[in-house]
Amino acid sequence: MIYKDDPDSIRGFLEDTSNLKSGRTPGVFFPESVDELAGLLKSAIEEHRCFTIAGNGTGTTGGRIPQGEYVISMQKLDRMGEPIALSPDRAYITVQAGVLLEKIQKKVEQSGWFYPPDPTEKLCFIGSTIANNSSGARSFKYGATRNHVARILLILAQGERLNLSRGVCRADRDGFFRFSLPSGREMIFKRPGYQMPETSKHNAGYFSEEGMDLVDLFIGSEGTLAVIAEADLLLTPLPPTIISCLVYFKKIEELFSFVRLLKEPANNISPRAIEFFDGHSLELLAARYPEVPDKSAGAIFMELETTPEREENDLDTLFGLMESCNAMSDESWMALDRDEQERLREFRHALPLIVNDWLSRQHESKISTDMAVPEGAFRELFDFYCSSCEQRGFVYIIFGHIGDAHLHLNILPRNREEFIEAKALYRKFVDKALELGGTLSAEHGIGKLKVEYLVGMYHECGISEMARVKKYLDPFLLLNRGNLIPAAYLETKTH
Numbered sequence: 001m002i003y004k005d006d007p008d009s010i011r012g013f014l015e016d017t018s019n020l021k022s023g024r025t026p027g028v029f030f031p032e033s034v035d036e037l038a039g040l041l042k043s044a045i046e047e048h049r050c051f052t053i054a055g056n057g058t059g060t061t062g063g064r065i066p067q068g069e070y071v072i073s074m075q076k077l078d079r080m081g082e083p084i085a086l087s088p089d090r091a092y093i094t095v096q097a098g099v100l101l102e103k104i105q106k107k108v109e110q111s112g113w114f115y116p117p118d119p120t121e122k123l124c125f126i127g128s129t130i131a132n133n134s135s136g137a138r139s140f141k142y143g144a145t146r147n148h149v150a151r152i153l154l155i156l157a158q159g160e161r162l163n164l165s166r167g168v169c170r171a172d173r174d175g176f177f178r179f180s181l182p183s184g185r186e187m188i189f190k191r192p193g194y195q196m197p198e199t200s201k202h203n204a205g206y207f208s209e210e211g212m213d214l215v216d217l218f219i220g221s222e223g224t225l226a227v228i229a230e231a232d233l234l235l236t237p238l239p240p241t242i243i244s245c246l247v248y249f250k251k252i253e254e255l256f257s258f259v260r261l262l263k264e265p266a267n268n269i270s271p272r273a274i275e276f277f278d279g280h281s282l283e284l285l286a287a288r289y290p291e292v293p294d295k296s297a298g299a300i301f302m303e304l305e306t307t308p309e310r311e312e313n314d315l316d317t318l319f320g321l322m323e324s325c326n327a328m329s330d331e332s333w334m335a336l337d338r339d340e341q342e343r344l345r346e347f348r349h350a351l352p353l354i355v356n357d358w359l360s361r362q363h364e365s366k367i368s369t370d371m372a373v374p375e376g377a378f379r380e381l382f383d384f385y386c387s388s389c390e391q392r393g394f395v396y397i398i399f400g401h402i403g404d405a406h407l408h409l410n411i412l413p414r415n416r417e418e419f420i421e422a423k424a425l426y427r428k429f430v431d432k433a434l435e436l437g438g439t440l441s442a443e444h445g446i447g448k449l450k451v452e453y454l455v456g457m458y459h460e461c462g463i464s465e466m467a468r469v470k471k472y473l474d475p476f477l478l479l480n481r482g483n484l485i486p487a488a489y490l491e492t493k494t495h
């Protein structure tokens, strides 16, 4: 197996996009087969090693940044099969964990299939998107990654394989999972005994609900319970025609009315993505895209799947809704062919890059939220974000997945004092979102950055439930230490 411990090879594994600076590791292993990966974990106790699992480093929460552990890079596990049709409207593809999401999407599209999860950043490994239950714009229609995974091959902490297909092992009425490993070892444990928030997206802590599938415990567990080595991904037919558009509004109230109309089934329009840019985001984008109109209070990016036969009808409906909400129709951007849609996609992707550029000139990290609340509480959280930032005179932007009542607020501090004040304000945002029945993280997960806040969400008993499951599956705490569960709950605390 390839092993590297020279500083040049290690450096890249000490970071992701979180700006967490505390990474350190003795070295990085690059298993080239599932057998090598299993062997590495089997010998972990004997060799006194524990591991942090590394995908491609686009995560935002420091999940893959080691704190002294060895690193397992999934980079060389990059084999991918061919799409296999199960019926005219269903197929699957088998992929190893280190395949880039972008490669999978391109490959399946060549044979007329579609893999819906699209967490904006395409340069992530598929195994990480499963470990993080990634979502993104299209999850408004398709839901997060867990809806699209039919099977996972896991390597448990001590090297045993667990090949799990959906539907094979479910929690019983009392919440217990019962299954045996290839070695014959019987496994019995109970799902975490807490209730998840009623938000349309949620990605904070282990998934748990009545009668749940064991596959769903591992999806979104952020590498704390096992290494995902391989998966079967479900595919649907590639939509023949897409309508994409960016619609500007002068007044924020009219923008919100437009979103309500887009989500109303009676209006005969069912977008796959409804995304928001506030006026501040548009001001930043205007520096690179002069066509962004002045004095726009915000914009909605929308994507709709249609057919050549239905396209005209759908466009008429869309224009009607825009008109009824006083959209800035003349300035709005309709993208009806692939090239134009790619330009519009680049526009959306430009925002985080512009923000990073801006920050690199300020020498401070941004403070960003990933909370979501139930639909009815959306406006209260939005207004709270705006008024809190305005009062303090912060530079900030709000953008993201408005269809799922899930917006990202980024505060961009200009100096240390602002950073400290913004960090204190972040805690108030968390408290507010939780008070409104929301979730600490709708999609980016907890990693190392948000561990302290997770206790506020699940309280001590909920975190202890997670720790119980972790310690059953990984009793020697070999995998992804420091992620998700505060260390104190794994070492000494019992409740």
Ligand SMILES: Cc1cc2nc3c(=O)[nH]c(=O)nc-3n(C[C@H](O)[C@H](O)[C@H](O)COP(=O)(O)OP(=O)(O)OC[C@H]3O[C@@H](n4cnc5c(N)ncnc54)[C@H](O)[C@@H]3O)c2cc1C
Pocket (backbone or CB within 6 Å): 016, 017, 052, 053, 054, 055, 056, 057, 058, 059, 060, 062, 063, 064, 074, 097, 118, 119, 120, 121, 123, 124, 125, 126, 127, 128, 129, 130, 131, 132, 133, 134, 135, 136, 137, 222, 223, 224, 226, 227, 228, 229, 352, 443, 444, 447, 480, 483
């Ligand atoms: C500009 C930008 C936009 C983004 N937008 C979105 C978005 O809209 N929605 C969204 O959900 N995310 C978004 N993300 C976050 C990110 O892309 C995802 O979290 C992605 O899944 C990380 O993939 P990665 O390969 O880079 O993983 P890494 O950052 O390397 O690792 C992420 C975590 O996964 C664990 N892990 C990796 N591989 C495995 C494995 N095989 N088995 C078990 N655990 C593993 C790691 O230990 C770590 O905890 C965005 C990121 C950026 C930079």
